[in-house]
Amino acid sequence: MARVEDLWVRKDRTRTPVYGKGMRYRAEWTPPGENKHRKSFATKAAAMDFLAEQVTGINRGTYVAKRRKVLLADYADTWQKNQLHQRQSSRGQIAPKFKHYILPSFGHRALDAIQRADVQEAVGEWSATLAPSTVKVTYGYLASMYKAAVLDGVVAVSPCVGIRLPTVEDVAVVPLRTETVQELADRIWRPYRPMVVFCAATGLRSSELRGLTWDRVDFDASMISVDRQLVGNNSSAPEWGPLKTKSSRRRIHVGAQTMQLLKDLREGPQGAGDVVFHSSGRAIMRGTAGEAWRDVRKKVAGLGDGWHELRHYHASQLISGGMSVVAVAHRLGHKDATETLKTYAHLWPSDDTRAAALTDGLISLVAHDLPMTGPESPQ
Known part of the structure; x- marks a missing residue:
C-alpha cells in the first residue's frame, strides 16, 4: 500500500x-x-x-493505472468468449441480450465512461418494451461483465450499483387441463405428436425430451435415464451437453401405455444420432419445436408459452394424485424440494379443512348453559 x-x-x-x-x-x-x-x-x-x-x-483498492480506452463492445465480446463455465444453451441466451439491448445502449462508449445514471436510464428504456424478468436478466449480464472488468483492472469501479429494477411479479402456474393437452396432441404437427404424449407422461424438460436416445431407454425395467440434453443447432448431427443441474440427472419409471408408444417408435424410421423423437430423420432443435408450438397455439385455446406447459401439467397430475413434494422434485429433476414448493405449492390440497375437523368439538359447552343470559361475573 x-x-x-x-x-x-x-x-x-x-x-x-x-x-x-x-x-x-x-x-x-x-x-x-x-x-x-x-x-x-x-x-x-x-x-x-x-x-x-x-x-x-x-x-x-480501486486504483487503476492509466490505460488505453476500451470500448464496451470490445470488452463484451471478450467477456462472452470467456464464459466457459456456462452451458452452451446459457451462452446462447447471453448473446442476444447483448446484441439487441446492451450494445445498442452502450456499445459505442468507453467502458470507464459509463456512470451509474447511464445504467439506470438504460434499464428504464428497456422496461418500456421488455418484460420485467427480461430486464432483470439483461441487467444481470451487464453487471456480471462489469464485475469481471473490475477484477481485470480495466475499470476502477462498476456503475452497476444500487440500480432500481422493475418488480417481477410472481405469477402462479395454471396447469393445462387434460382435454386441452389431448387436443394439443391431436392438432400439433404430426412429427411432434409423440413428443406431446411422452412429455405429458414424464415431465421432461424440452431439451431432455428432444435429446433422449434409444440407449437411454430400458425396455425391460420400463425406465428411462436422463443424464444429458440436446444442445447446438445442427439437426443432422446433434450434440449433447450437461443437464441444467446435478439433480437433473435421474432415472424415472414410464407407464405401460407410454412404453408401448416407445416400442412403436422403435419399429419405425430412426433419427439422426439415434434420437427417439425426430422429424423426417432430423433431430428436433429448440427453434423448430418452438415454431411447432406457436403454430398450434393458433388452433388450441388456452395453451401457454411453450413446451414447459406440459411439464407443469405433469407436475399437477402428480400432486393431485397425492405424491409427496420430495417425490415430485425427483421426478422433475428439481434441485431440491424447495424449488418444487416455490413453483407448485399452491397446487397441493390445503390442510385447512382437515385442521378444522381435527380440532372441532374437542371442547364444548353444557347445553343448559345456552343462551348466555346470566350476569357477566359470578355473584
Whole structure:
C-alpha cells in the first residue's frame, strides 16, 4: 500500500513543460508494484486534488493505472468468449441480450465512461418494451461483465450499483387441463405428436425430451435415464451437453401405455444420432419445436408459452394424485424440494379443512348453559 508520504507535488523546474504550455506543477506518485507516475498541472491546487484522488483509490483498492480506452463492445465480446463455465444453451441466451439491448445502449462508449445514471436510464428504456424478468436478466449480464472488468483492472469501479429494477411479479402456474393437452396432441404437427404424449407422461424438460436416445431407454425395467440434453443447432448431427443441474440427472419409471408408444417408435424410421423423437430423420432443435408450438397455439385455446406447459401439467397430475413434494422434485429433476414448493405449492390440497375437523368439538359447552343470559361475573 502506498503511503501519503510517497506522493508529493513539486514545482516543475524544467524550462519547457513536458505536458504543454502553462503546466507549472508536476504530481508524482508511486502505486504499489509499479514505477513512478507523473502528471503536470497548471496550478498546485489541481495537482494536490489529483493526488488526493490517487491516494483514495490506492487505499480503497480501486486504483487503476492509466490505460488505453476500451470500448464496451470490445470488452463484451471478450467477456462472452470467456464464459466457459456456462452451458452452451446459457451462452446462447447471453448473446442476444447483448446484441439487441446492451450494445445498442452502450456499445459505442468507453467502458470507464459509463456512470451509474447511464445504467439506470438504460434499464428504464428497456422496461418500456421488455418484460420485467427480461430486464432483470439483461441487467444481470451487464453487471456480471462489469464485475469481471473490475477484477481485470480495466475499470476502477462498476456503475452497476444500487440500480432500481422493475418488480417481477410472481405469477402462479395454471396447469393445462387434460382435454386441452389431448387436443394439443391431436392438432400439433404430426412429427411432434409423440413428443406431446411422452412429455405429458414424464415431465421432461424440452431439451431432455428432444435429446433422449434409444440407449437411454430400458425396455425391460420400463425406465428411462436422463443424464444429458440436446444442445447446438445442427439437426443432422446433434450434440449433447450437461443437464441444467446435478439433480437433473435421474432415472424415472414410464407407464405401460407410454412404453408401448416407445416400442412403436422403435419399429419405425430412426433419427439422426439415434434420437427417439425426430422429424423426417432430423433431430428436433429448440427453434423448430418452438415454431411447432406457436403454430398450434393458433388452433388450441388456452395453451401457454411453450413446451414447459406440459411439464407443469405433469407436475399437477402428480400432486393431485397425492405424491409427496420430495417425490415430485425427483421426478422433475428439481434441485431440491424447495424449488418444487416455490413453483407448485399452491397446487397441493390445503390442510385447512382437515385442521378444522381435527380440532372441532374437542371442547364444548353444557347445553343448559345456552343462551348466555346470566350476569357477566359470578355473584
